[in-house]
Amino acid sequence: PEHQLEAPEITAATTMASLLFRTARSAAARRLASPSILVSTAPCRAVVAAAFVAPAYPLPSTRRPFSDDGSSHSDFAPQRKSVPDGDQETQDMIKSHVTSNHVMLYMKGTPSMPMCGFSARVVQALKDEGVDFSSVNVLDYPEIREGVKKYADWPTIPQLYVGGEFVGGCDIVLGMHESDELKELLAEGGDEK
Numbered sequence: 001p002e003h004q005l006e007a008p009e010i011t012a013a014t015t016m017a018s019l020l021f022r023t024a025r026s027a028a029a030r031r032l033a034s035p036s037i038l039v040s041t042a043p044c045r046a047v048v049a050a051a052f053v054a055p056a057y058p059l060p061s062t063r064r065p066f067s068d069d070g071s072s073h074s075d076f077a078p079q080r081k082s083v084p085d086g087d088q089e090t091q092d093m094i095k096s097h098v099t100s101n102h103v104m105l106y107m108k109g110t111p112s113m114p115m116c117g118f119s120a121r122v123v124q125a126l127k128d129e130g131v132d133f134s135s136v137n138v139l140d141y142p143e144i145r146e147g148v149k150k151y152a153d154w155p156t157i158p159q160l161y162v163g164g165e166f167v168g169g170c171d172i173v174l175g176m177h178e179s180d181e182l183k184e185l186l187a188e189g190g191d192e193k
Contacts, residue, residue, distance in 0.1 A: 090147035098161040103133035103186065106148045107158040110137055118170035119158045125177040126160075131186045162186060 098104045103126065109115030111123045111133075126133050138145035138157055149155055152166040160167040162185050167173060176182035 087147070087150075090143045091151055094144065094147055094151045097134070097136065098166075099164045101134035101161075102163060103131055104161040105133055105135040105158055106138055106144070106161075107135055108137070108139050111135055115139060116157075118156075122158045122160060122170050122173050125173055125182065128177065129183055129186055163188065 105111075105122060105126065107114065107116075107119035107122065109119055111127075114120035114123055115137075123135075136144060138148065145157065148157070148159055152159055152161075154166065154169060156169050158170060158173075160169075160173050167176070167182075167185070173182065176185065
């Protein structure tokens with residue numbers, strides 16, 4: 001038969017479970033232990049148990065390995081080219097990108113870590129086609145983000161260029177991918193693997 005817990009018992013059990021869960025979560029975040037929490041009800045009381053398994057590896061140091069405190073070698077610092085301030089210089093830079101790279105993608109994020117779903121879908125379509133492509137993360141370069149919209153007279157990101165010509169955004173690229181038009185376009189003097 002089911003047992004109805006009294007309000008003080010429920011509050012005590014909930015508080016204990018919440019405390020143990022927070023402790024386990026913060027311990028796991030610090031890699032100090034792996035939490036395993038079991039909550040069960042018994043007649044007239046709630047039983048909460050938590051078991052922690054100590055890791056077999058040494059505990060991490062308190063210093064963060066990728067901190068910005070200057071303790072990291074300069075080789076590991078982000079390397080970015082400067083973007084010109086003028087509108088014409090930005091347009092010239094974009095033109096050099098799209099003409100010197102057979103397949104050029106302006107996207108949010110990187111191919112290994114897209115920062116929007118539309119960019120991720122275009123990257124996946126290009127990977128499915130087996131083509132090498134260059135990309136620019138427009139989130140890192142606001143001037144290029146706005147400049148590329150003017151360059152193609154297209155208001156959204158991502159933007160794909162093949163052979164120096166604007167192809168389109170996510171919907172157009174995905175439609176071409178599904179109809180095999182993208183494969184044909186990429187094969188025209190492209191860098192297919």
